[in-house]
Amino acid sequence: MRWLILGIGLLTCSVNAAEYLAARAHSNYQIYCQGCHGPDGSGAGDVPRMLGHVGSFQLSAAGREYVVRVPGSATSALSNERLAEVLNWIVYEFSGDSFVAAFEPYTAEEVGRLRASPLNETVNTRAAILAELAAREELDQGDDQR
Amino acid sequence: MKFIDKLFEREARKLAQTSGRRSLLKGMGGLLVGGASIPLLPVARAAGPSQPVDEGDPSSCDYWRYCAIDGFLCSCCGGSANTCPPGTEMSPVTWIGTCKNPADGRAYVISYNDCCGKSSCGACLCQRDEGDRPAYRPDKTNDINWCLGTTSAAYHCSTAIVVGVAFEE
Numbered sequence: 001m002r003w004l005i006l007g008i009g010l011l012t013c014s015v016n017a018a019e020y021l022a023a024r025a026h027s028n029y030q031i032y033c034q035g036c037h038g039p040d041g042s043g044a045g046d047v048p049r050m051l052g053h054v055g056s057f058q059l060s061a062a063g064r065e066y067v068v069r070v071p072g073s074a075t076s077a078l079s080n081e082r083l084a085e086v087l088n089w090i091v092y093e094f095s096g097d098s099f100v101a102a103f104e105p106y107t108a109e110e111v112g113r114l115r116a117s118p119l120n121e122t123v124n125t126r127a128a129i130l131a132e133l134a135a136r137e138e139l140d141q142g143d144d145q146r
Numbered sequence: 147m148k149f150i151d152k153l154f155e156r157e158a159r160k161l162a163q164t165s166g167r168r169s170l171l172k173g174m175g176g177l178l179v180g181g182a183s184i185p186l187l188p189v190a191r192a193a194g195p196s197q198p199v200d201e202g203d204p205s206s207c208d209y210w211r212y213c214a215i216d217g218f219l220c221s222c223c224g225g226s227a228n229t230c231p232p233g234t235e236m237s238p239v240t241w242i243g244t245c246k247n248p249a250d251g252r253a254y255v256i257s258y259n260d261c262c263g264k265s266s267c268g269a270c271l272c273q274r275d276e277g278d279r280p281a282y283r284p285d286k287t288n289d290i291n292w293c294l295g296t297t298s299a300a301y302h303c304s305t306a307i308v309v310g311v312a313f314e315e
Contacts, residue, residue, distance in 0.1 A: 027313030030255045035242040035285055039309065044238035045295030077283070 024082075025089035032076050033086065041094035048126070055095025056130070058103050059138045063129045066119070067091075068111050070126075074118035080108040087111065198308060199249040207272035209306075211256050214243035214276045216288040217304035220261055222270035227306050230261035234302045237262050239294040241285065243277045244312045253312035259305045262293035267303040 030039075037043055041050035057063030067087060068074060076083060084106040091103060119125055133139045202209045205221040212219070224231035240259040247254055279286040293299045 024313045024315070027255065027310065030310055031242055031244065031312065032285065034309065035240045035257070038238060047239060047295070072285075077286075 025085045028082055028086050050094045052096040053098050055098035055100050056139055058100040059133050065114050066129055068114040069119045070122055071118050074115035080112040084108045084111040198247045198254055201249045210247050211245055211306035212272050213245035213274055215258055215304055215306060216273050216275055218267040219270040219272050220303040220305050223267035223303040234261040234263045235296045237293050237296045241288055241292055255309045255312050257307045257309045260292045261302045262296040262300055263298040264302040265300055
């Protein structure tokens, strides 16, 4: 009985810790990203749609790097740890069907390394990454090609 | 069926012989009082209420949600702090800040969506600019025209919509 209570207690703590981090990531998304990407990542105007698509970038190394090196991420006011948290939150929340089961969450160390070289040009880089995935037939027809 | 009848009859008789009405009341009472003393299970309260207690006049520049605004208040232009006046379109791309609500002392994330498609409203100019940053931080500057993603780039007025509670560490 004692072990059962202890087990439930530990489980509750870890669930609360995960909720705490998710709440922090969501709040940082709202403050630093939502203005352009929208509350649900659907984008607007020239802002690309992340909802249902953003997971695809994890299908290639270049795509995974792009998510961090894109200026909105790389030059944001967030620390490496907080940025990694927000990017992971975005991948989990917005990928939908594009979620890649093998997704490895970004670490602060990886984010720190990649953001040190922000992309100067994004539109063509993004198109090239998606074209390469499409050529490998990793992307479904109709996936966002902007 | 007979088996079930027998089973229930036997159990009911056993219960009647071994327990009185008083002990049933005692048990029920204990359960009620004891149950109330069990603390509530820990549930997520981190997010809290997303819609705050609201005090103040939304057509006054002092209103708490306008702490970072720079523009004409839609409340004075035929709209409200949350909605655009008729004939204008709300920009889906917006600048976002946080304001402290004096009613509960908590910081809320505020989205200053501009209303676009008509020339400047001209009423209730409000420039409080808290947290406004220079243009080299484009996501945190309110000096640019945020009528982006709308059919017309003509700026009319600004709203101040609560999108959530800011995370406090």
